[in-house]
Amino acid sequence: MLSRAFISHAVYGTHATWQTQQYLLEDFLNFVTDSERDILTKALQDFEHADTDDEIEENIHQTVMEIAEKELIQEPMFVIDTWAPYLTKMGLTSAELDKIYEKCKPTSKRVISMISFPSNMTESQKTVSKYLCKFVKELETNMIGTFLRFMTGSDIICTSKIEVTFVHLEGLSSHPVAHTCSGVLELPDDYQSYPDFRSQFMEILKSNVWVMDIV
Numbered sequence: 001m002l003s004r005a006f007i008s009h010a011v012y013g014t015h016a017t018w019q020t021q022q023y024l025l026e027d028f029l030n031f032v033t034d035s036e037r038d039i040l041t042k043a044l045q046d047f048e049h050a051d052t053d054d055e056i057e058e059n060i061h062q063t064v065m066e067i068a069e070k071e072l073i074q075e076p077m078f079v080i081d082t083w084a085p086y087l088t089k090m091g092l093t094s095a096e097l098d099k100i101y102e103k104c105k106p107t108s109k110r111v112i113s114m115i116s117f118p119s120n121m122t123e124s125q126k127t128v129s130k131y132l133c134k135f136v137k138e139l140e141t142n143m144i145g146t147f148l149r150f151m152t153g154s155d156i157i158c159t160s161k162i163e164v165t166f167v168h169l170e171g172l173s174s175h176p177v178a179h180t181c182s183g184v185l186e187l188p189d190d191y192q193s194y195p196d197f198r199s200q201f202m203e204i205l206k207s208n209v210w211v212m213d214i215v
Contacts, residue, residue, distance in 0.1 A: 029041065044064065104157050
């Protein structure tokens with residue numbers, strides 16, 4: 001998702017610095033890698049709770065904010081300047097922009113509501129459909145975006161429906177396949193148990209190699 005600080009700067013310019021600053025740190029922590037996020041978060045928390053000079057704590061926070069502004073605002077300033085004339089004409093209020101971002105934010109409930117199953121399913125397919133809904137419901141917040149990216153190519157909600165089809169496969173070919181452009185998920189219909197389903201799907205989401213199809 002585009003940085004909220006980036007969009008706020010493009011929409012409101014320097015007249016709404018507080019809106020840009022409000023989201024800058026959160027956006028930057030989402031911008032960096034997982035390992036970098038863990039290090040930065042721990043560093044900020046440690047200095048916040050440690051018995052250290054307030055000036056040192058403020059310097060650490062200020063340094064991180066300066067890096068965030070450089071990466072999210074200054075570096076893409078050409079894009080901001082190009083988009084700004086068009087975005088400002090839309091006349092979006094801060095509340096309206098909040099609503100757009102909130103609508104795009106994936107949650108397990110929203111993702112489950114997007115999933116569409118065939119109208120006529122066999123008993124085994126009904127069982128697997130329940131496995132999928134349970135799996136999504138149990139996903140941690142950070143993995144919801146990963147699941148959505150596997151399904152659609154984006155970690156935000158950019159489609160209204162994820163269509164599930166069932167296939168009967170055997171051996172190594174028996175695994176979920178996502179068609180990202182059409183939002184279709186092919187699922188094997190012969191899982192023996194929910195732990196088997198969960199184990200395979202979680203392994204796929206955590207791997208660096210995803211089986212997809214552009215059709």
